[in-house]
Amino acid sequence: MKWTKLLPFTFLLVAIWAQTHAQSFNNLPVVTQKPPLHGKHWMAITGKPLAATAGAMIFTKGGNAVDAACGMLAATCTMWDVLSWGGETQALIYNPKTKKVIAINALGVAPTGATADFFKNKGMKYPPEYGPLAAVTPGTPGGLMTILAEYGTMSLKEVLAPAMQLAEGYPIEAQTANSIEGKKDLIKQWPYSKKVFLPHLGAKREAPDAGEIFVQKDLLETLKKLVNAEQQALAKGKSRKEAIYAANDLFYRGEIAKEIARGCQEQGGLITEQDLANWKVKIEEPMMTTYKGIEVYKLQQWTQGPAMLQTLNILENFDLKSMGYNSTRYVHTLYQAMNLAFADRDFYYGDPAFGPEEPMKGLLSKEYAKERSKLINPNMNDPKIGPGDPYPFEGKANPYLDLLKNWGSASLTAPKNNATLDEKFQESFTAGTTSVEAADAEGWVVSMTPSGGWVPACIAGNTGIGMSQRMQSFVLDPKENPFNVVEPGKRPRVTLTPSLALKNGKPFLSFAKQAGDEQDQLLLQFFLNMVEFDMTVQESCEAPSFKTFQMYSTFGNHERINGGLTLNEAMPSWTRKDLGRMGYKINYQERTSGPINAIYFDWEHGSFWGGSSNHGEDYGIGW
Template sequence: MRPKLLLRSTIGLLFGGFTAFSQSFNNFPVTTQKPPLHGKHWMGITGKPLAATAGTMIFSKGGNAVDASCAMLAATCTMWDVLSWGGETQALIYNPKTKKVIAINAMGVAPTGATADFFRNKGMKYPPEYGPLAATTPGTPGGLMTMLAEYGTMSLKEVLAPAMQMAEGYPIEAQTANSIERGKDQIKKWPYSTKVFLPHLGQKREAPDAGEIFVQKDLRATLQKLVDTEQLALKNGKNRKEAIYAAYDRFYKGDIAKEIARGCQEQGGLITEQDMASCKVKIEEPLMTNYKGIEVYKMQQWTQGPVMLQALNMLENLDLKGMGYNSSRYVHALYQVMNLAFADRDFYYGDPAFAPEEPMKGLLSKEYAKERLKQINWERNDAKTLPGDPYPFEGKKNPFTEQIKNWGNFQASLNRNANGLDEKFMEEFTAGTTSVEAADEEGWVVSITPSGGWVPACIAGNTGVGLSQRMQSFVLDARENPFNVVEPGKRPRVTLTPSLAMKDGKPFLSFAKQAGDEQDQLLLQFFLNVVEFGMTVQEATEAPSFKTLQMYASFGEHEKDPGGLILNQSMPDWTRKELSRMGYKLSYQPRTSGPINAIYFDWQHGSFWGGSSNHGEDYGFGW
C-alpha cells in the first residue's frame, strides 16, 4: 500500500468505523453517518430542518443566499433554536460584485446603568446568567434587516413569511420542548415568558409536548408590524432598501422599542427607549490571516474569532501531517497552541469602540506567533499558560506587564466532581447559538452564528421577543481583562464566530458551529481536517475532535479546568495513556464533532459540497 493511502487507512481506524478520503479518492466507498449535500445552484444549512426548509422556500422564489440566510435566521429565532429574536447576530458575507468579505456586527450593547459598580453592589462577581439584567439590547432584528437591505434582493414581507407562518403555530420538536420543561422554574419568574412557554401551567408537564402546535401570538404581531411598516413605505414611494430601514426604525425607535423597554424594566431590567434608539448595526472589515495560501476570515476582537487566526499562525510552522491525525503529538500540539491563543483572548479581546485599544496588529503578526510557539513545553501540558506580550510586535510597550504576572490568581478553576466533568460547567461552556450557512451560483456566500435569548429566556413585555443573556460575557474586574469591563453602550466579548476561507481569489470554505467556548477550537480542527488531511466537508464535520477546557469560560462563573481535555470515546488506549502521562485530565464523549455546518466550493466541477455534523439537529438542502 502506498504511504499516502496507508496514512488514510490509519485515520479511518481513529474515526471509530468510517474511512476518510479526499474528494479526489472518489472511486473508494466513503461512509459517513449523514450523506454529504450536493448542489449546483444554491445551498442552505442551519440548526433545524424546518428552518432549512425556510431557506429553500426563498431560494425557490429566486432569492439569493442573503435572502435565504435571513429567512433561515428568522425561522431559527422563531423556533428558539438556542436563540431568539432579542439575541445577537454575527455574519461574514462574501460579495461577488466587490469580491470582498465583509462583516456584520449586530451585537447588542450594555444598557444604561450597566456598570461594574452596579453589579458589584448586588454582590455579583459577573453579570447574571439569566433574566432581564443579563440582557444587552436586541441585535438580531437589526442585523437581519441590514443584511437584507444592503445585500439581499427580496422584501422583508417575503423573507419573514416562513417565520410568521411558524409563529402562527408549528409542531415544536422534542429538543426545544424538553428544554422548556427543564427550564420552567426559571421561566415562571417572568410573566410574559410563562404565557408563551408554558401552555399547560399547573399540569405535571407544563411545557409543550414534542409535536404539539406551538403558537406565539405576540411575536406574530410584532413581525406583522415590521412587514406593515415596510409595505406602507413602499406604497408611499420608498424603494426596497428604504422600506426595510423604515421597519428597522419601527423596531428600534417606535412602538416595538417602547414595549421592549417597558417590559424589560417592569421585570427588573435596565434597557431604556434611548438604549433601543441608539442601537446601530455595524458593517465592518473582518480580520484575516493567510494559512498556506488560504485566506481565513474572522470577525473582529469583540468576538473570539481571532483565536483561530492566531492558532493558524502558529500551526503553519509545524508538520501536522507528520504528527499523524489525532495522535498524542497532534493533540498536544493543538492543545498547547490553543492554550496560548485563548490566554490572549481572555486578557486582550474586547470592543474596539472603547479604550484601551486592543493590540490586534501584534497578536496577529506572524513574528509574534513564532515567539509564542517557543513557549510550548513539548513534553507536558502547561496548566499555567499566561497571556503573551504582543506590544513589541507593533512597536509599543505593554502597559499591563505587571498585571499579567499576577493574572489568574484571583480567577476560578473548576472543582471537578467524582464523576469527572461538572454538568453545570459544561452547560455554561457550550451555551447557546446556532449557525446558518448559505451560498448561491451568483457567488454570494453567507456564514452566520446568531445567538442569545436561549431558553429559559425572559420575554420583553407583549412583544414575544426573548431578551439576550450576553451580559454575562463581560467582566467586572479589570485585572481579569481590561478590555472587556462592562460599560453602558459597550459590546461584550462574545464567543460567536462565523468563518469564511478564500483560495485563489474564490470562496473555498464557509463554516460555523454552535456551542460557546468550543466554537473556534472545533472550527480550527475542522479546517485542518480539510486542508491538512484531505477530508471531504462531510467527513470533516463528523470527524472526532477533542476539546480543551483550559481557557476561562465566557459564561456563568467564568471558570476553567486546567489540563481538562475531552476526547472522543473512539480514541485508542495508547493515545489516552500517553496524554495522561503528559499531564492531561481526560474525559470522554461519544460525539465530539460539532455541531458544525459547512459549505465547500468545488470549482473543478462547478458545484457545492455541504457538510452538516452528525452531532445535533442541523440540516440542509442543496439544488
Template sequence: MKIKLLFTSLLLVAAQFAAKSQSFNNFPVTTQKPPLHGKHWMGITGKPLAATAGAMIFSKGGNAIDASCAMLAATCTMWDVLSWGGETQALIYNPKTKKVIAINAMGVAPTGATAEFYKNKGMKYPPEYGPLAATTPGTPGGLMTMLAEYGTMSLKEVLAPAMQMAEGYPIEGQTANMIEREKAEIKKWPYSTKVFLPHLGKPREAPDAGEIFVQKDLLATLQKLVDTEQQTLKKGKTRKEAIYAAYDRFYKGDIAKEIARGTQEQGGLITEQDMANWKVKIEEPLMTTYKGIEVYKMQQWTQGPVMLQALNMLENFDLKSMGYNSSRYVHTLYQIMNLAFADRDFYYGDPAFAPEEPMKGLLSKEYAKERIKQINWEKNDAKIMPGDPYPFEGKKNPYTDQIKTWGNFHASTNRNDNGPSDEFMKEFTAGTTSVEAADEEGWVVSITPSGGWVPACIAGNTGVGLSQRMQSFVLDAKENPFNVVEPGKRPRVTLTPSLAMKDGKPFLSFAKQAGDEQDQLLLQFFLNIVEFGMTVQESTEAPSFKTLQMYGSFGIHEKMPGGLILNQAMPDWSRKELAQMGYKLSYQPRTSGPINAIYFDWQHGSFWGGSSNHGEDYGFGW
C-alpha cells in the same frame, strides 16, 4: 514512540476516513450522514424546518442573503438556542466587490449597566438569566440590514416562513423538553410564562413534542414590521428604504417602547434611548493566511481571532507528518490553542472603547513564532499566561505587572472524579446556532447568531426573548482591562462565523454552535480538510478533542487546567500517553460539532455541504 504514534494515526485515519482528498474520489461513503450537493444554491442551519424556510426562499428566486435571513428568522422563532432579542454576527462574501465584509449586530450594555451596579448586587459577573443579563436586541437590525444592503426580496417575503411558524408549528422534542426542564426559571418572568408554559398547573407545563406551539405576540411584532415596509413601498419608496422604515419602527417606534417598558417592569435596564441609539456596524473582518488560504473572522469583540492566532502558530509545523489525532498532534494543537485562548481571555474586547486592543501584534506572524517558544513538548503547561504582543507593534506593554498575577484572579476549577461537571459543560457550551448559505451568483454567508435561549426573559407583549450576553463581560479590569462592562459597549462574545478564500475564490464557509468550543473545533475542522484531505462531511463528523483550559465566557467563568475531552474512539495507548503528559481526560461519543459548512468545488462548479451527525442541524442544496 514514533512507531506507536504513526500506527495510531494510520489506524484512526483508515478506520474512519476512506477519502484521500476533496477531489471527489469513488470510495464508498463512510459518513453517517450523506454530504449535500448543489449546483445552484445551498442552505444549512440548526433546525430542519428552518432549513426548509431557506429552501422556500431560494425556490422563489432569492439569493443567499435572502435565504439566510429567512433561515435566521425561522431559527429565532423556533428558539433554537436563540430568539429575536439576541445577537447576530455574519461574514458575507460579495461577488460584486470580491470582498468579505462583516456584519456586527451585537447588542450593547444598556444605560446603568456599570461594574459598580452589578458589584453592589453582590455579583462577580452579570447574571446568566433574566432582564439584567440582557444587551439590547441585535438580531432584528442585523437581519434587516443584511436584507436591505445585499438581498433582493422584501421583508414580507423573507419573514413569511417565520410568521407562519409564529402562527403555530409542531415544536420539536428537544426544545419542548428544554422548556420543561427550565420551567422554574421561566416562571420568574410573567411574559415568558405566558408563551412557554401553555399547560400551567399540570404535571407537564411545557408543550409536548409535536404540539402546535403558538406565539401570538411575536406574530403581531413581525406583522408590524411587514406592515411598515408595505406602507412605505406604497408611498413610492425603494425596497431598501422600506426595510429600513421597518428597522426604525423596531428600534425607535412602538416596538422599542414596549421592549423597554416590558424589560424595566421585570427589573431590567434597557431604555427607549438605548434602543434608538443602537446601530448595526458593517465592519472589515480580520484575516490571516494559512499556506496561501485566506481565513476571515470577526473582530476582537468576538473570540474569532483565536483561530487566526492559532493558525499563525501552526503554520510553523508539519502537522500531517504527526498523524491525525496522534498524541503528538493533540498535544501540539492543545498547547497552541491554550496560548491563543490565554490572549483572548486578557486582550480581547470591543474596539469602539478604550483601551485599544493590540490586535496588530497578536495577529503578526512574528508574534506567533515567539509564542510557540513557550511550549513544553513533554508535558501540558497548566499555567499558560497571556503573551506580550506590544513589542510587535513597536510599543511597551502597560499590563506587564498585572499579567504576572492574572491567573490568581479567577474562579476555582469545577471538576468531579468523572470529569467536568454537568454545570461546567452547560456553561461551557451555552447557546448559539449557525446559518450557512451560498448561491450560483457567488454570494456566500456564514452566520453565528445567538442570545435569548431558553429560559429567556420575554420583553413585555412583544414575544421577543431577551439576550443573556451581558454575562460575557467582566467587572474587574484585573481580569481583562478590555472587556469591563460599560453602557453602550459590546461584550466579548464566543460567536464566530468563518469564511476562507483560496486563489481569490470562496473555499469554505463554516460555523458551529456551543460557546467556548467554537473556535477550537472549527480550527480542527479546517485542518481536517486542508492537512488531512477529508471531504467536508467527513470533517464535520471526524472525532475532535476539546481543551477546557481557557476561562469560560458564561456563568462564573471557570476553567479546568489540563482538562481534555477525547472522542471515545481514541485508542488506549494514546489515552495513556496523553495522561502521562499531565492531561485530565474525559470522553464523549461525538466530539466534532455541531458544525455546518459549505465547500466550493470549483473544478466541477458545484457546492458540497456538510452538517455534523449529532444535533438537529440540517440543510438543502439544488
C-alpha cells in the same frame, strides 16, 4: 459492543487511510453517517430542519443567498433554536461583485446603568446568567434588516413569510420542548415568558409536548408590524432598502421599542428607549490571516474569532500532517497552541469602539506566533500558560504589564486543578447559538452564528421577543481583562464566530458551529481536517474532535480546568494513556464533532458540497 460504538473508530481509520490515499479518495464511497449535500444552484444549511426548508423556500422564489440566510435566521429565532429574536447576529458575507468579505456586527450593547459597580453592589462577581439584568439590547432584528437591505434582493415581507407561518403555529420538536420543561422553574419568574412557554400551567408537564402546535401570538403581531411598516413605506414611494429601514426604525425607535423597554424595566431590567434608539448595526472589515496560502476570515476582537487565526499562525510552525490525525503529538500540539491563543483572548479581546485599543496587529502577526510557538513543551501540558505580550510586535509598550504579571491568580475564579469535567461545567462551555450557511450560483456566500435569548428567556413585555443573556460575557474587574469591563453602550466580548476561507481568490469554505467556548476549537479542527488530511466536508463535519477546558469560560462563573480534555470514545487506549501521562484530565464523549455546518466550493466541477454534523438537529438542503 454495539455497532454504533464502533462507528467513530471507523471514521478515524478512514481518515488515517485518506492521508496516504489523498489523490483517489474523493472517487471512493464516502463512509459517513449522514450523506454529503450536493448542489449546483444553491445551498442552505442551519440548526433546524424546518428552518433549512425556510431557506429553500426563499431560494425557490428567486432569492439570493443573503435573502435565504435572512429567512433561515428568522425561522431559527422563531423556533427558539438556542436563540430568539432578542439575541444577537454575527455574519461574514462574501460579495461576488466586489470579491470582498464583509463583517456584520449586530451584537447588542450594555444598557444605561450597567456598570461594574452596579453589579458589584448586588454582590455579583459577574453579570447574571439569566433574566432581565442579563440582557444587552436586541441585535438580531437590526442585523437581519440591515443585511437584507444592503445585500439582499427581496422584501422583508417575503423573507419573514416562513417565520410568520411558524409563529402562527408549528409542531415543536422534542429538544426545545424538553428544554422548556426542564427550565420551567426559571421561566415562571417572568410573567410574559410563562404565558408563551407554558401552555399547560398547573399540569404535570407544563411545557408543550413534542409535536404539539406551538403558537406565539405576540411574536406574530410584532413581525406583522414590521412588515406593515415596510409595506406602508413602499406605498409612499420609498425604495426597497428605504422601506426595510422604515421597519427597522419601528423596532428601535417606534412602538415596538417602547414595549421592549417597558417590559424589560417592569421585570427589573435596565434597557431604555434611548438605549434602543442609539443602537446601530456595524458593517466592519473582518480579521484575516493566511494558512498555507488560504485566506481565513473572522470577525473582529469583540468575538473570540481572532483566536482561531492566532492558533493557525502558531500551528504553521509545525508539520501537522506528519504527526498523523488525532495522534498523541497532534492532539497535544493543537491543545497547547489553542491554550496560548485563548489566553490572549481572555486578556486582550474586547469592544474596539471603547478604549483602550486592543493590540490586534501584534496578536495576529506571524512573528508573535512564532515566539509563542516556542513555549510549547512537547512532553507535558503546561497549566501555567498565560497571555503573552504582543505590544512589541506592533512597536508599542504594554500598558498592562502589572496586570499581566499577576493574571490568573487573584482575580479570576481559581482553576479547577483537581476537578472533574462535570455536566454543569461542560454546559457552561457549550451552551447556546446556532449557525446559518448559505451560498448561491451568483457567488454570494453567508456564514452566520446568531445567538442569545435562549431558553429560559425573559420575554420583553407583549412583544414575544426573548431578551439576550449576553451581559454575562463581561467582566467586572480589569485584572481579568481590562478591555472587557462592562459599561453602558459597550459590546461584550462574545464566543460567536462565523468563518469564511478563500483559496486562489475564490470562496473555499463557509463554516460555523454552535456551542460557546468550544466553537473555534472545533472549527479549527474541521478546517485542518480538510486542509491537512484531505477529508471531504461531510467527513470533516463528522470526524472525532477533542476539546480543551484550559481557557476561562465566557459564561457563568468564568471557570477553567487546567488540563481538562474531552476525547472521543474511539480514541485508542495507548493514546489515552499517553495523554494521561502528559498531565491531562480526560473525559470521553461518543460524539465530539460539532454540530458544525459548512459549505465547500468545488470549483473544478462547478458545484457545492454541504456538510452537517451527525448529531443535533442541524440540517441542510441543496439544489
